Amino acid sequence: MRIHRSLLVAVLACQLAACASGPAPSVSSTLQGDAAHPAQTQAWVDTRLYFGLGPADHPEQGISEAQWRAFLDKEVSSRFPDGLSVIDVYGQWQGKQETSPERLHSKMLVIYYPDTSENRSKIEAIRVAWKQRTGDQSVLRVTQPADVSF
Template sequence: MLFQRVLSGMLVLGLMAGCVMQPSAPTSATLQGDAAHPAATQGWVETRLYFGLGLVDKPESGVSEQAWRAFLDQEVTSRFPDGLSVIDVYGQWQGKQQSSPERLRSKQLVIDYPDTSENRAKVEAIRAAWKQRTGDQSVLRVTQPADVSF
């Protein structure tokens, strides 16, 4: 009899815990019907680009904040006007002929967009424009699938 009460109590507690552990329903997006900012996405990606602005130890040299913003306006915002993020980051880079890494002032650009050949070409054009403008060897690109909702 005692065993049945303990077992019944454990069953009730287990069921109650299951109710508590259920995740709440997702909230709906506020910009429904806006093609540039959809309520839910399929086939979107997030790309992060890393731009070196110059040596940390020589802030007077390299790319200025004003020059970065001009690049952002001319090359990036013109291609992705619906939104993006820029984050100040510290970076390190070691070129093929270098014995130690350079410490760099850097910017991380984050863009979420539908994964189309047109958008991928826009990202590559941004990278090419930076390399042409600065003479840098590369712009690191990291692209991953993204589950986006606005």
């Protein structure tokens, strides 16, 4: 019983010490003073691009991780250097001449940006560059309005 009381006294002392140190400093939940990453945005969009890298069951075929990163550096990061996300995904695609879907190891690229004609052109240039590099028929694009805060 004496150990339990000692533990209780120690816990209460620690809690009182935390209260005595005063309130935590005020911190904003958003990044401040960075024009590329505003605290509040207007007219921004979320674009997701889906890139098929090769057969899901045969990762040695198709585009390697090193080739993907080289493409990302050259074609994507050069156009959108302020930030992006890449997510490994599994996808299926059935081309016009196919009788069943292909199972694909894929990458989903997520980019948030101001919705301008210049940025839309950059997105299209990325899609064209991938199709030229790989011979793929398509790069799926999904774009929707986004309420963004950094």
